[in-house]
Amino acid sequence: MSSVRVTILMAGHCTCPEHIAIQGGRWRNIHFPAMFALIEHPRCGPMLFDTGYSERFFSETRRFPNRLYRLATPVTLEEKQTAQAQLAARGIRPSDIERVFISHFHADHIAALGDFPRARYVYLPQAFEAVRSLAGWRALARAYLPGLLPSDFTERAAPVDMAAPRPLPPDYAPFATGFDLLGDESLLAVELPGHCTGQMGLLARREDGIIFFFVADAAWLMRSIAGNRLPHALANLIFSNPRLYRLTLAKLHRFHVSRPEVAIIPSHCAETLARYTG
Ligand SMILES: [Zn+2]
Numbered sequence: 592m593s594s595v596r597v598t599i600l601m602a603g604h605c606t607c608p609e610h611i612a613i614q615g616g617r618w619r620n621i622h623f624p625a626m627f628a629l630i631e632h633p634r635c636g637p638m639l640f641d642t643g644y645s646e647r648f649f650s651e652t653r654r655f656p657n658r659l660y661r662l663a664t665p666v667t668l669e670e671k672q673t674a675q676a677q678l679a680a681r682g683i684r685p686s687d688i689e690r691v692f693i694s695h696f697h698a699d700h701i702a703a704l705g706d707f708p709r710a711r712y713v714y715l716p717q718a719f720e721a722v723r724s725l726a727g728w729r730a731l732a733r734a735y736l737p738g739l740l741p742s743d744f745t746e747r748a749a750p751v752d753m754a755a756p757r758p759l760p761p762d763y764a765p766f767a768t769g770f771d772l773l774g775d776e777s778l779l780a781v782e783l784p785g786h787c788t789g790q791m792g793l794l795a796r797r798e799d800g801i802i803f804f805f806v807a808d809a810a811w812l813m814r815s816i817a818g819n820r821l822p823h824a825l826a827n828l829i830f831s832n833p834r835l836y837r838l839t840l841a842k843l844h845r846f847h848v849s850r851p852e853v854a855i856i857p858s859h860c861a862e863t864l865a866r867y868t869g
Pocket of ligand 1: 697
């Protein structure tokens with residue numbers, strides 16, 4: 592597995608009651624940061640895993656019915672927190688971004704896709720198939736805001752070839768197969784279904800040898816993975832498949848127990864993100 596530079600960043604946050612995020616959680620609101628990661632590959636250049644929120648989230652949720660999305664999860668985003676602004680602070684222009692790996696098509700993961708004019712969009716095809724024909728209320732019910740996709744999305748789309756899975760080494764058990772995204776084993780996609788169809792996790796080895804496993808929304812908190820603790824049953828209303836969600840969470844739990852040195856990064860776990868962004 593070749594290595595990459597990994598920088599974990601956040602573009603805004605929303606709030607969520609802790610007892611919804613995890614069974615046994617407290618009756619108080621907690622921050623749900625919207626994580627994105629800058630991945631710099633020696634040959635393929637700078638790439639992103641998800642994008643977090645952007646200004647476009649606010650314009651897309653100005654009117655009903657989409658306004659309900661903003662009311663359900665109140666979002667805070669300062670201008671300097673957008674992916675574009677944080678990359679600029681690192682000397683990276685929007686047109687430098689070669690690829691954006693999309694974990695899934697929920698608004699808090701794709702809101703800035705349109706800010707990167709040259710990027711190719713990489714995702715598991717079934718994730719987009721599950722939402723591409725949805726509009727209005729039906730899209731909103733899946734936390735999908737079609738207006739967040741740039742108009743040339745399909746021309747720049749580079750869905751993962753599902754016909755070419757690759758066995759993972761035995762120490763990745765219970766995850767048995769992945770997809771080699773760049774052809775040099777530096778980035779391996781792993782399907783993590785349940786939260787939504789075709790959710791894509793990403794394995795990356797950082798230059799210092801630490802393996803990162805970006806698991807998106809397969810769990811909202813690292814505590815859920817460590818203790819195999821589900822969210823409140825109400826959360827099942829927004830999951831595409833609660834049974835698969837439980838199976839995926841149980842697999843992540845087993846993996847964490849056998850490989851505690853791997854940095855598992857749930858996209859919205861403030862504690863984990865503070866640890867790796869500090
Ligand atoms: Zn999600």
